[in-house]
Amino acid sequence: MRADAARNREKVLEAARELFAAQGFEVPLDEIAARAGVGPGTVYRHFPTKQALFQAVTEARVSAMIESASLPAEDPKTALFAFLGRMAEEAAVKRDMSDAITVTPELRKSLHAALGGLLRKAQEAGQVRTDVTATDLVILMKGMLQSLHEGGNPEVLLGIVLAGLQSSRKP
Amino acid sequence: MRADAARNREKVLEAARELFAAQGFEVPLDEIAARAGVGPGTVYRHFPTKQALFQAVTEARVSAMIESASLPAEDPKTALFAFLGRMAEEAAVKRDMSDAITVTPELRKSLHAALGGLLRKAQEAGQVRTDVTATDLVILMKGMLQSLHEGGNPEVLLGIVLAGLQSSRKP
DNA sequence: GACGATACGGAACGCACGCCCCGGTTGGCA
């Protein structure tokens, strides 16, 4: 690969990181190109589609977070809650976190699997209500993460969800 | 107003009701026109903008729901929870419910006020955690209502939120 | 230093959508 090509690829990735984080997947690709100081054509020389660029930006970060699901914890509930906390923390600052769940199907599956594992153990330990499925949790978290971008207090919103998860029965 | 005009207006409203409920605000206006069996121009003869049509369709329904906030209940918590339950019930079937919060600012304000009143009373009665604001609740509910359209189990999701609201402290 | 391959930039295309305009049509009153 030519030197300038590598440099431009990096500039595009850098611009995409900033803008996807700030505005989510919705940001126009031309804006990313402008910020990187290149033309839209150059972006497409390095990434076949806007989705591919988005994936290149988010994949590593999200995968790392998913792997953190297997970190040791004192009990299943703590493990699950810590993971959800990390998700909220990330999403509160970077807007692309919640979009990643929607845009990349495989990524959603990985998250589903990771959350499912944590959830099941917490439920078997009797620490989390048993009527929740992994699908429910992924969907609920996605909704909550989006709420964080509209001015909701992260601690309060997450606090409500976590507290709700460990209730055994409805009011 | 001419007879055929009134008839068309009603056909447009009917089509809009169905399509907004099924697909939300995002549905193209031309699709509504097609379903009503008229041209797009006819829609604009009766409603100055797409938003106005949306408002005409949702306003009454949402206002009625907001007024139901002052229904009598045995205690503040029950009143609040019943209201949230009605919101979830409606949103689970009609996709325009959650969009209405976003699209029409005045409507969001009304909802904010109604929820704020119910919330404050429940908090003063010590039945709901006090760190939640009305803004938090509107935002959280919007996120949750959207989650309902993605396959989340309505009872479970609402159950988590309600349970979370009445917890006094975090885990 | 010249040449070929590689990469660049931005103009242009296709598409979707909200919204407007106008020639033709229809309804209701005299």
Next chain:
DNA sequence: TGCCAACCGGGGCGTGCGTTCCGTATCGTC
């Protein structure tokens, strides 16, 4: 029944966006 105003339909305009194309510039090699 005839006439005019009201109304209709759909083609068209402007815009924004993802994507592609191509003439030009640049890199790296011989």
